[in-house]
Amino acid sequence: ALQDAGLASQKLAIAGKSYGGFMSCWAVGHTDVFQAAVPMAALSQIDIHWGSSDTGYFTDRHAMLGEGDAARERMRAHSPIEYLQATATPTLLLHGHEDERCPRSQAEAAFVALRRGGNQASELVLYLGEGHKFTSQGKPGHRVDVMQRVVDWITRWTR
Secondary structure (H helix, E strand, O other): OOOOOOOOOOOOEEEEEOHHHHHHHHHHHHOOOOOEEEEEOOOOOHHHHHHHOOOHHHHHHHHOOOOHHHOHHHHHHOOHHHOHHHOOOOEEEEEEOOOOOOOHHHHHHHHHHHHHOOOOOEEEEEEOOOOOOHHHHOOHHHHHHHHHHHHHHHHHHOO
């Protein structure tokens, strides 16, 4: 609506970390309005997350109004992985290698879905020795690298 009113640029990118990473993956799977995306520490498969995360066993059953078989279809329907194969949005996935909140397999699965869907403008960067808070509490060199990659990616694809 803001673009239609001439109040927002046609150059749009989306980035977010953790839940914001989840929403970034979800958004590019549902619209082609973004020229670039940078999901960080993203959740892509809720049905896998609930049994593999240090918090999924608790949070996902509340968010999905149940757990296990009772909520599996709802979890899949709300998982970005189900929609990523259809996106051509250039997507840079950034993730801590030792993340236990949103395990790195979440980013790896999203990357595979993007590539299998034909999105060759997608990349995955894993930060060795880093957990979920790699952007704010990680090694200083990693934090600088993250910010530089975000700026470079968005600049590259929104020209």
